[in-house]
Amino acid sequence: MSAFLYFIGLFLLFAINTEANSSNPAVKIFTVATEETHGLQRFLRSAKLHGIDVEVLGMGQKWSGGDMNHPGGGQKVRLLKQKLFSLQKLPDRDQIIIFTDSYDVMYLAGLNVIVDKFKSMDARVLFAAEPFCWPDASLAKKYPNTTVMNPYLNSGGIIGYLTELKKVLNYKEIRNRDDDQLFYTEAFLNEDLRLTYRLALDHKSQIFQNLNGALSDVQLITNSTTESPYLLNVVTNERPLIVHGNGPSKITLNHFSNYLNNAWSVKDGCVLCQEKKIELNDDELPTVMLAVFIEQTTPFMEEFLQQLLDIDYPKKKLHLYLHNNVEYHETQVAKFFSAYSRDYLSAKSIKPTDFISEGEARNIAKGRCTNSECDYLFSVDSLSRLQPTTLRYLLSTGYDVVAPLLVRTGQSWSNFWGAINSAGYYARSADYIDIVYRNIVGIWNVPFITNCYLMKMALFRKESAKAVSYIKDDLDADMAFCAYLRDQGIMMHVSNEQELGHLVNPESFDISRKHPDIYQVIDNKLDWERRYIHDQYYDNFAEGRNHSMLGRFKIMVNRVFQFDWAEVKKLCDISKMSVFLYYVSPTMRYNYKAWFQIVSLVKSFRDTQRAMAKAMVGEYLRKQMKKEDVRKRRLGLIDIPLKEVSLNWKWAERLVRKTDRRWAVDVRLRMKKPKNGASSQNRQSTSRKLEEGGQKRPKLLE
Numbered sequence: 201m202s203a204f205l206y207f208i209g210l211f212l213l214f215a216i217n218t219e220a221n222s223s224n225p226a227v228k229i230f231t232v233a234t235e236e237t238h239g240l241q242r243f244l245r246s247a248k249l250h251g252i253d254v255e256v257l258g259m260g261q262k263w264s265g266g267d268m269n270h271p272g273g274g275q276k277v278r279l280l281k282q283k284l285f286s287l288q289k290l291p292d293r294d295q296i297i298i299f300t301d302s303y304d305v306m307y308l309a310g311l312n313v314i315v316d317k318f319k320s321m322d323a324r325v326l327f328a329a330e331p332f333c334w335p336d337a338s339l340a341k342k343y344p345n346t347t348v349m350n351p352y353l354n355s356g357g358i359i360g361y362l363t364e365l366k367k368v369l370n371y372k373e374i375r376n377r378d379d380d381q382l383f384y385t386e387a388f389l390n391e392d393l394r395l396t397y398r399l400a401l402d403h404k405s406q407i408f409q410n411l412n413g414a415l416s417d418v419q420l421i422t423n424s425t426t427e428s429p430y431l432l433n434v435v436t437n438e439r440p441l442i443v444h445g446n447g448p449s450k451i452t453l454n455h456f457s458n459y460l461n462n463a464w465s466v467k468d469g470c471v472l473c474q475e476k477k478i479e480l481n482d483d484e485l486p487t488v489m490l491a492v493f494i495e496q497t498t499p500f501m502e503e504f505l506q507q508l509l510d511i512d513y514p515k516k517k518l519h520l521y522l523h524n525n526v527e528y529h530e531t532q533v534a535k536f537f538s539a540y541s542r543d544y545l546s547a548k549s550i551k552p553t554d555f556i557s558e559g560e561a562r563n564i565a566k567g568r569c570t571n572s573e574c575d576y577l578f579s580v581d582s583l584s585r586l587q588p589t590t591l592r593y594l595l596s597t598g599y600d601v602v603a604p605l606l607v608r609t610g611q612s613w614s615n616f617w618g619a620i621n622s623a624g625y626y627a628r629s630a631d632y633i634d635i636v637y638r639n640i641v642g643i644w645n646v647p648f649i650t651n652c653y654l655m656k657m658a659l660f661r662k663e664s665a666k667a668v669s670y671i672k673d674d675l676d677a678d679m680a681f682c683a684y685l686r687d688q689g690i691m692m693h694v695s696n697e698q699e700l701g702h703l704v705n706p707e708s709f710d711i712s713r714k715h716p717d718i719y720q721v722i723d724n725k726l727d728w729e730r731r732y733i734h735d736q737y738y739d740n741f742a743e744g745r746n747h748s749m750l751g752r753f754k755i756m757v758n759r760v761f762q763f764d765w766a767e768v769k770k771l772c773d774i775s776k777m778s779v780f781l782y783y784v785s786p787t788m789r790y791n792y793k794a795w796f797q798i799v800s801l802v803k804s805f806r807d808t809q810r811a812m813a814k815a816m817v818g819e820y821l822r823k824q825m826k827k828e829d830v831r832k833r834r835l836g837l838i839d840i841p842l843k844e845v846s847l848n849w850k851w852a853e854r855l856v857r858k859t860d861r862r863w864a865v866d867v868r869l870r871m872k873k874p875k876n877g878a879s880s881q882n883r884q885s886t887s888r889k890l891e892e893g894g895q896k897r898p899k900l901l902e
Contacts, residue, residue, distance in 0.1 A: 226295050227315055229254045230283060231302040232276040234263040235664065238600070238691040239303030246306040246461045256302070257283055264376045271335040273355070274378035276301075281369040284362065295362040300408075300442060303689055304450050305356065306461060308431060309441040317407055317441060318359050323400035325360030325368060327353045327384060328408030328444060335379050342389045348403045349435070350414070353388050355381040356444040357408035364397040405433055409440030411449035422459050422631075425466050429459035451620065454645040454691060455629060470642030473697065476598035486575035486595065487545070488654075489519040491565040495558050497528055498582040499709045499720045500727045505536045508580070512588040519574060520544040523561035527552045528711050529582075559671040559680065566670075570660050577655045584615075584652040585727065586701040593698060594654040597643060601685065602693045603653035604700035605635070609726045612636050615703060616694040617648035624675075624683060635696055643695040647686060650678040651703060659690055702726065 229247070233240045233256050240256075247254045257279040266272020280299055287295075296315060318326060329350035333340035343351055358365070368387050374380075388399050402408050409418065409431065418440075422429040431440055443460075445453025458464055463472040492508065494501075511518075520541060524533045530552055541547035548568070550556050556564070562579075569577045578591055584606055594602050606615040614636050618629025626648075634640045659665055665688050672680035685692060705723040710716050721728045 227298065227311060228287075228295070229298045229300075229311075230257055230280060231255075231300055231305075232257045232279050233302045234258045234261050235662070237303055237689045239689050242457055243302045243305055243307075246308070249461050250307050250310045252307055252311050255283075265380075266377050271379035271382065272377055273380035274374045274383065275376040277369065277374050277380045277383055278376065281366075284366055284369065287362070293361060293363045297358075297360060297362050297365050299358045301356040301444065301446075304445040304453055306443050306453070306457065307441070308439070308443055308460060314359070314407060314441050321400065321406075322398070323360070324364040324398040325358065326400050326402055326407065327355070327388065328357035328410055329401040329403050329405070330354040330410040330446065331413040332447075334447075335382055336385070339385060339389060344394075350401070350403050350405065350410070353381065353385050353401055354408070354410050354444070354446060355384045356410065356446050357402075357442055358384075359407065364399075367397055368393065368399070404436045404438070405440055406436070406438060407441045409433060409443045410446050411444065411452055412447035415449065415452060420456055420459060420630075422464075423466060428462045428465045431456065431460060448622070451647050451686070454647070455619065458631075458642070458644050464640070464642050470697070473597070473643045476643075478596055478598045480592060480596055485514065485517050487517050487519070487573060488513065488576045488578050488591065488595075489521055489565065489569040489574050490544075491521045491562070491569075491577055491579045492523070492582070493558065493561065493579065494522075494524040494526055494529055494533065494582040496582070496706055497526055497709055497711050498706055499704055499717050499724055500731065501529055501532055501582065503727065503731070504582050504585070505532070507586055507588075508536075509540060510588045511586075511591055513591050515543045516545055518544050519569070519572075520547040521565045521568065522548070523550045523556070523558075523565070525552055525556075525558060525561070559669075559677040562670040562677055562681070566660065566668075569657050574657055577657055579653055579655070581651045583703050583706060584701060585704060586652065587699075590652075590700045591654070593700065594695070597693075597695060599643060599693045599695075600656040600659055601649075601653060601690060602643065602695055603649040603651075604698075605638075605694050605696040606651055606701050606703045607636055608703045608705050609724070611705075613703070613705075615649060615651040616646045616692075618644075618646055620647045624679070635694070638696050638699075641697055643693050643697065645691050646694050647692065648679070648682045649692045649694055650682075652701075653692075664688060665690065 229252055231243065231254055236259075244254065244256075258275070263275065265275035284297065296318070298314070330352055331350050333343075333352040340346060340352065345351060360368075368384070371387055371390070371393060372383075374383050387393050388401070393399065405414070405417075411418065417433055417435045419432050419434050420429060421432055424430075431443060432438075433440060443453065443456065445451075445456075462468075464470045490508070490511070498504065522533070522537060524530060534549075534551070537547070537549045541549070550561055550564075565579070566577060568574070576595065578594075580586070586604070586606075590604055594604065603615060607613065612633060617626050618632035618635065619627040621627040629646075631640065631644075635644055660668060668681070668684040668688060668690075670677040670681045672683060675683065682692065704727055708723045709720065713719060717728075717731065
């Protein structure tokens with residue numbers, strides 16, 4: 201009995217599958233691409249993910265259909281026509297053809313879903329639709345209905361039955377340089393053709409979603425924990441099945457591609473990153489040109505040059521190219537190049553006296569690498585601070601153009617842009633902050649990178665990419681380069697999978713000072729601490745650590761200030777009295793860590809104690825005492841007791857006389873008794889609090 205039921209089940213399953221297959225006609229999918237690009241790779245991945253077998257037409261042929269910035273593309277129509285008329289005729293007229301562009305298109309659903317949606321529409325040939333009448337706007341008035349959503353035809357997506365589609369393709373001749381969208385538009389506007397062969401437009405974007413002019417209609421849903429990110433048309437409340445980044449919306453499509461088609465999800469993270477990963481074999485490492493660019497005065501140059509030596513990569517696999525455009529750094533850079541250039545496979549240095557601009561220097565580096573046995577170019581600016589493993593990691597990602605995420609310490613300033621505006625300048629993407637602060641982790645398609653990146657040079661040996669340059673109009677070198685890459689369809693990426701370094705901030709680096717690096721304690725605190733603070737310094741503040749920090753502090757302060765600690769105890773006692781609130785608290789606040797940092801500086805630079813006293817105490821602390829919240833944030837104060845000190849003014853004068861005279865003038869200025877009748881906002885506030893509490897204004901201690 202069980203065997204009988206088993207065979208009945210198999211029979212029913214076969215019958216169901218047979219019925220399903222008989223109801224679904226044969227479907228053939230085509231696209232046109234004459235060379236392999238990043239856009240084509242993305243398109244084919246999306247098709248493969250949804251089980252769609254796409255035939256690429258024209259691969260390897262010379263493209264003669266013009267560029268996408270102007271009317272053209274007739275070659276696509278001719279290639280499709282040639283292919284369809286070569287197909288063997290089927291006994292029925294139900295064979296369906298799907299044709300889309302490739303470089304800026306992604307499939308978002310399986311073939312059955314697309315075909316079922318098409319069959320539910322009353323059309324034999326369906327074209328994608330958009331809100332713009334292009335390339336001939338004068339034809340807009342000839343459309344049968346311009347009041348609907350997306351009233352105009354777009355040629356980037358076509359689905360229809362073979363018989364009717366061949367009639368449309370054969371209605372007139374077209375040349376390679378003619379415009380494909382104009383060809384289909386004129387066919388659609390021909391009333392006889394439109395009615396006879398039931399041509400229609402996908403006004404509601406049920407299958408084809410064109411992004412140009414419709415960005416406000418779509419929303420990328422990325423925060424779902426139960427399914428992968430998807431695209432939603434918020435006007436129709438439907439999910440598009442094929443998305444097309446037509447016109448200037450290609451950058452938006454690149455952004456969407458970071459998430460769509462299971463590229464990234466909340467649950468699985470960056471799936472696409474794992475798909476592209478490659479393993480490095482130490483015996484077959486690629487040859488890399490290390491291109492170093494010093495284009496502006498840079499703090500902590502010594503550490504930057506040292507990091508070049510620390511790169512975890514065989515120097516016999518590295519070509520060194522160094523462009524220094526700053527006279528201030530030339531002595532240090534020349535000494536470095538003279539000492540280590542022989543360690544590399546080859547080495548070239550360009551000096552400030554050579555008068556070669558940044559754009560020209562970067563073009564020279566790209567040209568040297570392109571025209572030699574050089575697999576990758578690793579561009580590093582002097583503002584970058586990298587981990588030794590950065591180069592190996594970037595090579596292992598498998599991406600052709602990729603940058604490590606580098607951020608200025610404590611800021612959101614980074615080495616990439618998440619989006620650009622219509623003028624080609626910075627615009628913030630929705631996920632920029634999440635990427636910068638690593639709330640989401642992966643490798644992200646972005647429109648602009650700078651400061652540090654790795655490029656695969658096979659890209660630039662193609663005929664179409666030979667025009668890529670760092671010089672374009674009045675743009676900066678990095679902006680010009682990225683603009684060329686976007687025009688050529690070469691995708692740029694930034695990785696925040698690992699913390700690989702940071703950027704230094706050169707804005708306050710003043711080379712007119714004798715020791716300019718010492719003043720970078722605020723703008724480049726991390727690099728400043730690495731140079732001037734001992735590695736184990738912060739261990740003293742670890743919870744539960746037993747140490748005599750206060751004793752060490754007393755010894756250090758005594759060496760510089762020559763304080764009498766008995767007098768300091770007296771100051772602490774005075775600080776508990778009410779006079780402290782009215783006269784001293786608004787004027788003077790210190791904590792042990794701030795004192796200790798200054799003392800350490802002066803001890804390390806005894807020959808500049810006077811300058812340090814003026815700069816660090818006179819300028820820095822005086823400003824920070826007025827901005828308590830800013831001071832705490834910038835100094836990174838840890839949770840240690842705050843010792844507030846108050847004193848009467850005559851007693852303070854006696855204390856000042858006991859201090860080192862080089863410090864006395866500045867201390868006396870800050871502790872100067874206010875003039876009679878003068879009142880500050882803090883004094884008024886404190887006096888009001890005392891009076892409200894029933895206390896009288898205290899007299900100065902004598």
